[in-house]
Amino acid sequence: MSKFDSYFLMKTKEVPDYVREKLSFFDQDASLECSEIGDGNLNYVFRVIDPASGKTIIVKQAGEALRISADMHISTDRGRIEAKILGIQELYSPGLVPKVYLYDGTMCAMLMEDMTGHTMMRTGLINHEIYPEFADHVTTFLVNSLLRTTDVVMGHKEKKDLVKSFINPDLCEISEDLVYSEPFIDYNHRNNVFPPNEDFVKKELYEDEALHLEAAKLKFDFMNNAQSLIHGDLHTGSVFINKEHTFIFDPEFAFYGPMGYDIGNVIANMFFAWCNGDATIDDEEEKEEFCSWCLSVIEEVVDLFVEKYSQVYDEYATEIMAKVPGFKEWYLEGILSDTAGMAGLESIRRIVGMANVIDITTISDEKKRSRAEKIVITLAKNYIMNRKSFCCGADYRKAIKEAVDKFES
Structure with missing residues (x-):
């Protein structure tokens, strides 16, 4: 059993373990750091970095309520929609959208390319x-x-x-x-x-x-x-x-x-x-x-x-x-x-x-x-x-x- 087998809203300290479990993106012994970088109204966006190699990845998780209004609740299925359309847009406009590495329907989270240098x-x-x-x-x-x-x-x-x-x-x-x-x-x-x-x-x-x-x-x-x-x-x-x-x-x-x-x-x-x-x-x-x-x-x-x-x-x-x-x-x-x-x-x-x-x-x-x-x-x-x-x-x-x-x- 994994703690990520059922949905919950992740904190920064939990995201590196999540990435390690879902992808072989970083070296197994890498010492990872995480920060929340999102400023939008709907989601939680985290950057995970291995300072030794400089490799980074983005984790974007859909919350169940809007950050601008806790009374406004929306479906977390929007994460699936976003991951799917990014794949379609990449097909038709290659290089103009970030690559999606994984979408996790349980945690309603997407692991994607970090748009470094932008x-x-x-x-x-x-x-x-x-x-x-x-x-x-x-x-x-x-x-x-x-x-x-x-x-x-x-x-x-x-x-x-x-x-x-x-x-x-x-x-x-x-x-x-x-x-x-x-x-x-x-x-x-x-x-x-x-x-x-x-x-x-x-x-x-x-x-x-x-x-x-x-x-x-x-x-x-x-x-x-x-x-x-x-x-x-x-x-x-x-x-x-x-x-x-x-x-x-x-x-x-x-x-x-x-x-x-x-x-x-x-x-x-x-x-x-x-x-x-x-x-x-x-x-x-x-x-x-x-x-x-x-x-x-x-x-x-x-x-x-x-x-x-x-x-x-x-x-x-x-x-x-x-x-x-x-x-x-x-x-x-x-x-x-x-x-x-x-x-x-x-x-x-x-x-x-x-x-x-x-x-x-x-x-x-x-x-x-x-x-x-x-x-x-x-x-x-x-x-x-x-x-x-x-x-x-x-x-x-x-x-x-x-x-x-x-x-x-």
């Missing part, structure tokens, strides 16, 4: 680091992991089996509440609104019924459009990166949903980085360099996605009706519309919702933070209300300029 992207962006390869890497990941798991490419029975395998009701419910509903109608009274902007939020979000209608349409699309195997939470905290390489990880919200959900998340989070740089960098030359790069990434994410989409579609499409002239273009129009809508939803929920984003909350100057939030909300509403008009990167750059100019200080 920094969490959100941390790097708050330090105003520039990552020149990110737009290229992330669009390669998006096109391949998304388009190649749709009915356009996959056999329909294989795809339906994956839809069944990735049913993820607990985490989808979190997204349905925190992304699509509560930022507009605060019925659970969990929103975090910056006090100087309370009146602005009330008028622009809580009282805008036309906006509520569009958010409702997008919510029902999220709940019913099993288009593609999406990451489901692709923000800059789900990316580990350096100047040359990108890892995308943490896909525990994965399920079959609209492709634009992931793409729009990336766009929104890059604009949060722009807001932080614009508000906190004193040196004008440095500010111009960093903020211009953020805008170029937003533009390139859209344009490179469109370019790579066409290439991957032509190479891998198998469905006979997907090859009908004009269908590829029609299908892309829907993806791009969903992308803009999702960029707006993610933008709004990170400003007023339960899970604010530190790119904004760490802006210490109250007036600058207030301005940044108003810009984000104004831009987001444009994305949502006019989502069918966002067809290329230049459309995003134009909308951003209009929103920024409206609150020019």
Whole structure:
């Protein structure tokens, strides 16, 4: 009998023994050290290291309750979902996700590659680091992991089996509440609104019924459009990166949903980085360099996605009706519309919702933070209300300029 034969939440002192029992990764006589490194809301993440050899491994265990709220309980099956999708993403986008060595369904724990030499992207962006390869890497990941798991490419029975395998009701419910509903109608009274902007939020979000209608349409699309195997939470905290390489990880919200959900998340989070740089960098030359790069990434994410989409579609499409002239273009129009809508939803929920984003909350100057939030909300509403008009990167750059100019200080 092993103490790991039934589920319990591990402490740091127990993790090295767990690794030794499950994998022959370290030498048997290695003196292992362990630290908890996770800062997320759902899981416990440990790094185990052998100081003598320098070898490291990550253990990620799913807890039964959210760290931000002990009253919110979710299924630990999300660990299985995460391990499985990482394997699929590695198949379609090799080298852009960490390798999974083992998933243990009893302990709801995954043993995986340590992304050494990389920094969490959100941390790097708050330090105003520039990552020149990110737009290229992330669009390669998006096109391949998304388009190649749709009915356009996959056999329909294989795809339906994956839809069944990735049913993820607990985490989808979190997204349905925190992304699509509560930022507009605060019925659970969990929103975090910056006090100087309370009146602005009330008028622009809580009282805008036309906006509520569009958010409702997008919510029902999220709940019913099993288009593609999406990451489901692709923000800059789900990316580990350096100047040359990108890892995308943490896909525990994965399920079959609209492709634009992931793409729009990336766009929104890059604009949060722009807001932080614009508000906190004193040196004008440095500010111009960093903020211009953020805008170029937003533009390139859209344009490179469109370019790579066409290439991957032509190479891998198998469905006979997907090859009908004009269908590829029609299908892309829907993806791009969903992308803009999702960029707006993610933008709004990170400003007023339960899970604010530190790119904004760490802006210490109250007036600058207030301005940044108003810009984000104004831009987001444009994305949502006019989502069918966002067809290329230049459309995003134009909308951003209009929103920024409206609150020019």
